Amino acid sequence: MKRAVVAGHICLDIIPAIDHGFQLEPGRLYEVGAPIITTGGAVSNTGVALHTLGVETVLVGKVGNDSLGRSILEVLRGHGAGLDAGMVVVPGAVSSYTVVVSIPGSDRIFLHCPGANNDFASADVDLSRLQGAGVFHFGYPAFMAATYANGGAELQRLYRRAKQAGVTTSLDQGMPDPGGPGGRADWGAILAAVLPAVDVFLPSADELLYVVDRQRFGQGDNLGAADLSRLGARLLDMGVAVAGVKLGARGMYIRTASVARLRAMGAAAPADPGAWADRELWFPVFRPARFVGATGAGDTAIAGFLAALLRGLGLLEAGRFATAVGACNVEAPDALSGIRSWDDTMRRVNAGWETIPFTVTEAGWKAGSHGVWHGPADRA
Numbered sequence: 001m002k003r004a005v006v007a008g009h010i011c012l013d014i015i016p017a018i019d020h021g022f023q024l025e026p027g028r029l030y031e032v033g034a035p036i037i038t039t040g041g042a043v044s045n046t047g048v049a050l051h052t053l054g055v056e057t058v059l060v061g062k063v064g065n066d067s068l069g070r071s072i073l074e075v076l077r078g079h080g081a082g083l084d085a086g087m088v089v090v091p092g093a094v095s096s097y098t099v100v101v102s103i104p105g106s107d108r109i110f111l112h113c114p115g116a117n118n119d120f121a122s123a124d125v126d127l128s129r130l131q132g133a134g135v136f137h138f139g140y141p142a143f144m145a146a147t148y149a150n151g152g153a154e155l156q157r158l159y160r161r162a163k164q165a166g167v168t169t170s171l172d173q174g175m176p177d178p179g180g181p182g183g184r185a186d187w188g189a190i191l192a193a194v195l196p197a198v199d200v201f202l203p204s205a206d207e208l209l210y211v212v213d214r215q216r217f218g219q220g221d222n223l224g225a226a227d228l229s230r231l232g233a234r235l236l237d238m239g240v241a242v243a244g245v246k247l248g249a250r251g252m253y254i255r256t257a258s259v260a261r262l263r264a265m266g267a268a269a270p271a272d273p274g275a276w277a278d279r280e281l282w283f284p285v286f287r288p289a290r291f292v293g294a295t296g297a298g299d300t301a302i303a304g305f306l307a308a309l310l311r312g313l314g315l316l317e318a319g320r321f322a323t324a325v326g327a328c329n330v331e332a333p334d335a336l337s338g339i340r341s342w343d344d345t346m347r348r349v350n351a352g353w354e355t356i357p358f359t360v361t362e363a364g365w366k367a368g369s370h371g372v373w374h375g376p377a378d379r380a
Helices: 042-052 065-078 114-117 143-164 187-197 205-212 223-236 259-263 297-310 315-329 340-350
Strands: 004-008 009-014 035-040 056-061 060-066 086-091 095-102 111-113 135-139 170-174 242-246 252-256 282-283
Touching: 004 042, 009 065, 009 223, 035 042, 035 065, 042 065, 042 135, 042 297, 060 065, 086 111, 114 143, 114 205, 135 143, 135 205, 135 297, 143 170, 143 187, 170 297, 187 205, 205 242, 223 242, 223 252, 223 282, 242 297, 252 315, 282 315, 297 315, 315 340
Parallel strands: 004 056, 004 135, 009 095, 060 086, 135 170
Antiparallel strands: 009 035, 095 111, 242 252, 252 282
């Protein structure tokens, strides 16, 4: 199995323990419990999850030589010896951190400092690390100023280099602060230029709506099957081979391109592209033993999908495994404590782990095995 290279955003996550609901109001003090201090961002969440799932993984991120940066490197080493070897340490830079406010009964609030991530450029990814790799995944350019500046020129350069190295490419855009500089970037134009060089693109519903249908941003939980079909077709038209929409508790939608496009995916292309081509599937989530928090759930679901792709699984199995890893994630308060090994996760799936069923009433959709729905564009 070929290795993965995961690059981009990394930070230190500080997650206070909060056991009761409240409304944040100016001037008030709120007593909380002991914090969980761990790493966050795509490099940590997706990269370390891939490592836990048994994929040899190189992590490439940028930190300062301050106490926060040293803590980030220490946490990475705690997940596996040498996991910090690809990190770029910049003297004098401020390392990124996030305070994650997870109040019971409400969605998470993130207080985020981009820090050294803002200066990440394509040159920070050593080309030698891409040689012989199967997958290159880059996460959160929406939080990384240098990557989206000048119409995303650095992001385009990064993906051109990755495709020239022959790897299969994956992108996680991230959700920018609508009022910040990342939110004001023209993401429609940036992605139109970048996505032809991206093989796997699995954004969340609202990340995608922010780019292609800003008026509906914030309504990701309300997307119906017809909406997903239109969004999936649009992403394929923009050039990706495997397009998906992460829907949280409503599962994951996946749409795939033609045989010719799948054959051009690079080192981790499916061995049987015909079995992957022209598919439209909506996967249910697995029922977690307990729901603790969703920090990093989407990132780890991407790790599950990429691990399945690298191991040569079929599309149905890859989609189910992605949602299984995401369900493991929500059983812990941080992004990584709930992630299990490949074998443990697969045993759980094969032992009859229950999914949360749902019904699609739109015309052309048909129920399949394991609670998966097949859309009107599904060749099978």
